Amino acid sequence: MKVSDVDDFMVWDGDERVAKFCDGEPCTSREEAIDFIKSWVVPHPWHRAICLDGKPIGTITMSRGSRSNGSACLAEVGYLLAWQHWGKGIATTAVKMAGREGRI
Template sequence: MEATSVVQLDQTKAKDECLNLSLRPLQVSDVDDFMVWASDEKVTRFCTWEPYTNKEDGLNYIKNTVVPHPWFRAICVDDRPVGAISVSANSGNDKCRGELGYVLASKYWGKGIVTRAVKMVVDTIFVEWPHLERLEALVDVENVGSQRVLEKAGFQREGVLRKYFILKGRSRDMVMFSLLSTDYQS
């Protein structure tokens, strides 16, 4: 009986955290929250970057990369950043598509937060960027949790791109996911 009530409590807490979910620009003043996930080896395992080891590097990243980025948001619970999500635009003949990326503090994994954040992005990005026809995401084949996020958010799994990407010194197989603006509208 007690184990059941703990599970129900955890599910209620997860739902409450999702209710207080918002996306907003990540600011320099958020560096301490940023360092929580950016310095965690579990979190950065599938990221293109190594864990941050000092606050100064984190500040420089926020100032030089995040602030000028055209669409980079903090994933917030009660307005406190617990992760980040971005859409990177392509240019030229590829400007019809953008790439989605996200990261979340390990403490918040498995609570539906990133799935909800991805859905929030989808609800706005095709309106904010009317030239965008395709939103895509590349996910390491071993990152099953991230694949599940995209499936729950309505993305289509297109296939595995073998030896597609070098990540931390190893060539990796990546799974391509996409969502078209017409998928979203229907």
């Protein structure tokens, strides 16, 4: 993801159907979204856009995981996908691709 993807990012991040699955609050303005992308998305070591026909329709992240008892697990994978694309196998494909690329 790049800052130039901000308008596409706002489509899913600002959607209540998608946002209810997020830990944080959705960005409420373009400027807030740009700041979020610059401060969190871009520097994240493994945060990728999920694209369809070259256009971002969601994101997927992979982070070192931890279990609730404090023991380490290999990774945590999280994704967000614009609701129009739910139920089409896109997130499943993205998770499989992340597993291959991230070696989980």
